[in-house]
Amino acid sequence: MTFEIENVSKTFVSNDDGEEVHALKDINLTIETGKFVSLVGPSGCGKTTLLRIIEGFENPTEGTVKDNGEIVTEPSNERGFIFQNYSLYPWLNVIDNVIFGLGINGKPEKESKKRAMEYLKTVGLEDFAKRYPHELSGGMKQRVAIIRSLINDSKSLLMDESFSALDVQSRHKLQKLVHKICKEQNKTIIFVTHDIDEAVFLSDEIILLSRRPGRIKEIFEVKMEHPRNREDKKFEELVSEIIQAIDELEDN
Ligand SMILES: Nc1ncnc2c1ncn2[C@@H]1O[C@H](COP(=O)(O)OP(=O)(O)OP(=O)(O)O)[C@@H](O)[C@H]1O
Ligand SMILES: [Mg+2]
Known part of the structure; x- marks a missing residue:
């Protein structure tokens, strides 16, 4: 097992006025080695924060993250991180x-x-x-x-909206390349994206976070064989189901 995320909460306190932002609340998640897991949810729900905590760039306010049994306290070469910028x-x-x-x-x-x-x-x-x-x-x-x-x-790769600025062709090529490398090297991937089609194409599991403070709202398992076909009915239905679940979060 690669990552064990136990009771992770994160509160940011402003240096300016001491105001608190509760970014994450009680996140419990186990990510097995070699799995491809996507994090999705509304803007500002704490996806980047969770990824940065898993890497060790940021400490949780409560709880722990373990990578192969060791508590994460700082970044490591074992974990690759692809920033948005x-x-x-x-x-x-x-x-x-x-x-x-x-x-x-x-x-x-x-x-x-x-x-x-x-x-x-x-x-x-x-x-x-x-x-x-x-x-x-x-x-x-x-x-x-x-x-x-x-x-x-690296044993794992944490990616924060890494393909967001790419044209569709490059994006599709890189999705396939990432998937191939992940499976060949049994790499664990945690992938933050707003693109639900991309998440369904690549993931073993899709974790939906609620609005801030981000909590795990729902976990979608994607059981379709690879390479996945975007025109497949099952594919389209899952994309719609997840988009609807996100819309419901935004409306409430
Ligand atoms: N270093 C920081 N200091 C203070 N507040 C922060 C910091 N980093 C993030 N936040 C706050 O934590 C919350 C979650 O931010 P985060 O960047 O994790 O969201 P996100 O889900 O990645 O959003 P997006 O989809 O827009 O990238 C936001 O309210 C943000 O303002
Ligand atoms: Mg983000």
Whole structure:
């Protein structure tokens, strides 16, 4: 089992006026190794906060997070994290950005570059390996940043709306790539998204959080075989069911 989230609550206190924001309340969740779990829910319900607590960027006000039995107190290389606004190293070209983390971990450069080229190919960036970040479009930079995180052999990967700024084709390609890597390497993925279609396409489980303070409102298990077909009736029905559950939260 990878993650055990026990009674996690988070209250932020403003430095300005001491006012409190209750972001999360009593979150209990177990995420098994190799599972793909999505977190969905209304804006401001605490999804990013929960992801940052699981990574160790933020401490919970109450409760604990365990990663393979060890209480999380700080970030670790075992857990990759893809930010919404990540940045590339401007002084390195695309391929050197992609293999940067592998170099730190002592992997041979030639092998790393070969693997990086395969990854770049899947997102149509093989011709841009020698270009520098300022020579890329926004979506291209995002693809490079995602690949840089995917190529590292972390045991888990926490992703915060990582595909939100991509065009549909790149998004679909990256969804498939992430799914393939997750299954091949038995990586655990926690994936925050507003895109319910994306969540149903990828996830083993979809966790719906309530409005702030975020609590677990409902857990949807997705039992369809991969690769999933968006035109499938079962697929469409589950997407509608989850969207309706979110609409009901917003209305109340
Ligand atoms: N560092 C912080 N200091 C104070 N309040 C914070 C901090 N980070 C988050 N919050 C508050 O916690 C609540 C949850 O924020 P969070 O970013 O986790 O929401 P979210 O579900 O990721 O929303 P979105 O879907 O819009 O990204 C919000 O009310 C936010 O203002
Ligand atoms: Mg967020």
